[in-house]
Amino acid sequence: MTDQGIKSRPIYATLRRDSSGRRHLYVSAGSGPPPDALAQDGLESWTVAPTTCEGTLPRPEGVGERRFRSTRYLMETLGRRLAGERMGLRLYVEGPEDFLWDVYGVAQAHGLGRQEIFLKQSGTLARRVQCVHCKTFNEGVTTTIVRCAGCGANLFVRDHFSRRLSAFQGVKIDAEQPGDVPQAERAYP
Amino acid sequence: MILDGTLPARVAGIDSLSPTLKRFRFEPERGCFPTAAPGAHVLVTLRGPERVWKNAYSLVTPPEARDAYAIIVRRVEESRGGSHFLHDHLRPGDRVEIGTPASLFPIASLARRHVLIGGGIGLTPFLSFLPVLRERGAAFELHQYCTDAETETFGRLLAEAGGAVTIHGSTSRRSVAEILADQPLGTHVYTCGPERLMAAVEAAALDLGWPSHSIHKESFGGAEGGKPFSVRLARSGRSIAVSDTQSLLEALEAAGIEAPCLCRGGACGVCLTGVIDGEVEHRDHVLTEAERADGKLIATCVSRARSDALVLDL
Numbered sequence: 001m002t003d004q005g006i007k008s009r010p011i012y013a014t015l016r017r018d019s020s021g022r023r024h025l026y027v028s029a030g031s032g033p034p035p036d037a038l039a040q041d042g043l044e045s046w047t048v049a050p051t052t053c054e055g056t057l058p059r060p061e062g063v064g065e066r067r068f069r070s071t072r073y074l075m076e077t078l079g080r081r082l083a084g085e086r087m088g089l090r091l092y093v094e095g096p097e098d099f100l101w102d103v104y105g106v107a108q109a110h111g112l113g114r115q116e117i118f119l120k121q122s123g124t125l126a127r128r129v130q131c132v133h134c135k136t137f138n139e140g141v142t143t144t145i146v147r148c149a150g151c152g153a154n155l156f157v158r159d160h161f162s163r164r165l166s167a168f169q170g171v172k173i174d175a176e177q178p179g180d181v182p183q184a185e186r187a188y189p
Numbered sequence: 190m191i192l193d194g195t196l197p198a199r200v201a202g203i204d205s206l207s208p209t210l211k212r213f214r215f216e217p218e219r220g221c222f223p224t225a226a227p228g229a230h231v232l233v234t235l236r237g238p239e240r241v242w243k244n245a246y247s248l249v250t251p252p253e254a255r256d257a258y259a260i261i262v263r264r265v266e267e268s269r270g271g272s273h274f275l276h277d278h279l280r281p282g283d284r285v286e287i288g289t290p291a292s293l294f295p296i297a298s299l300a301r302r303h304v305l306i307g308g309g310i311g312l313t314p315f316l317s318f319l320p321v322l323r324e325r326g327a328a329f330e331l332h333q334y335c336t337d338a339e340t341e342t343f344g345r346l347l348a349e350a351g352g353a354v355t356i357h358g359s360t361s362r363r364s365v366a367e368i369l370a371d372q373p374l375g376t377h378v379y380t381c382g383p384e385r386l387m388a389a390v391e392a393a394a395l396d397l398g399w400p401s402h403s404i405h406k407e408s409f410g411g412a413e414g415g416k417p418f419s420v421r422l423a424r425s426g427r428s429i430a431v432s433d434t435q436s437l438l439e440a441l442e443a444a445g446i447e448a449p450c451l452c453r454g455g456a457c458g459v460c461l462t463g464v465i466d467g468e469v470e471h472r473d474h475v476l477t478e479a480e481r482a483d484g485k486l487i488a489t490c491v492s493r494a495r496s497d498a499l500v501l502d503l
Binding site for chain 2: 020021022023082085086087088089090110111112113114115116
């Protein structure tokens with residue numbers, strides 16, 4: 001049930017430095033260091049380190065290293081930063097799929113194109129699921145079937161991923177036979 | 190969609206813009222011309238007493254103009270004769286055939302800013318960009334490089350078009366790299382003009398880290414002459430001579446062969462034809478280095494033979 005044969009799903013490669021760029025910014029939803037293939041001179045590295053791990057992480061060392069207390073704060077800062085950026089930037093993004101495409105959306109809104117953004121999925125496979133009926137976003141879904149937090153429908157989590165919404169689509173599984181809902185399986189840990 | 194066929198038209202007016210530049214206005218024999226995309230060009234068929242030219246020219250009329258098309262042509266001393274014919278023989282009222290417009294040089298719809306860099310008569314496709322960019326309220330700047338003698342001529346053309354325009358004469362000019370440095374994210378650059386200018390624009394943009402998708406070049410040069418050679422057509426067994434002022438495509442057309450073509454400037458690849466034997470002098474902008482080295486394809490509109498003869502899969 002985890003592979004539904006949908007060909008439009010994004011495929012992610014490992015991150016490598018694109019030497020045609022002049023400035024390089026790595027943005028991660030986690031708090032780990034950038035991959036070695038990126039970590040050369042002049043890489044800026046923005047990570048998210050929740051307050052709970054502030055005392056446990058080593059101090060930032062690199063010149064361009066910056067930590068944010070939340071992804072939301074990182075996202076807002078990124079928007080302001082890109083608004084003043086010039087041509088020549090390359091953006092590398094690492095994290096769960098919804099984070100990748102949220103960042104992609106911010107970057108695209110500021111003029112970056114697909115030759116300038118590189119994405120790598122890591123961390124949880126939990127899905128943001130949009131209910132196609134009431135449009136509610138259900139965050140962190142790990143199961144094949146989920147009750148919509150908005151309308152209460154039993155949603156089948158399709159592999160159909162929207163890059164624009166950074167979300168998978170959930171459709172009512174018991175539309176033909178109301179109440180006929182199979183057992184949900186944990187599929188997206 | 191690429192429309193086929195030609196549009197019968199008449200020369201409605203000829204304006205002399207400078208000693209070497211003329212603007213030709215064509216009106217349709219019947220009805221309206223099709224709407225052209227910004228940056229579109231048309232093939233104009235010129236029937237001289239001894240030969241026929243089919244030359245591609247950018248439309249300088251606004252894309253929505255359907256009552257008339259206009260082109261601007263420079264009279265080139267060392268030309269294959271097409272520009273001489275236009276300048277010296279074409280008169281108002283003369284009939285011409287115009288191909289349906291095609292654009293290989295569109296405005297990038299996702300761009301957030303547009304930098305247009307023209308060189309000499311390479312300004313022409315931008316004259317159809319400008320009304321569209323202004324109407325869309327797009328952020329743009331236009332830089333026109335030309336000789337000091339022509340700054341006034343191009344200034345007048347651009348005064349009609351309006352917009353954020355800088356004209357760079359030969360004695361005082363900003364470098365392309367200066368123009369491209371410090372452009373915001375989402376900027377696209379478009380260039381049309383001499384090969385050296387376009388190569389400089391591309392090199393400067395790449396050096397500043399611009400992705401290749403944001404660099405657009407229009408090769409308007411068309412065919413240049415060269416050493417005469419002959420071609421043999423493998424399928425029909427015919428042999429055709431290509432003179433020093435003719436392109437291979439023109440020689441094929443003169444022999445009555447319906448060879449495919451679109452831009453006639455080595456930019457679109459529609460005319461690529463298989464080469465069975467002989468060495469090609471590649472002058473197109475379509476084939477990759479590997480394909481050139483392979484020598485199995487020729488862009489008939491611009492490329493010629495390095496050997497005395499070619500055998501084509503035609």
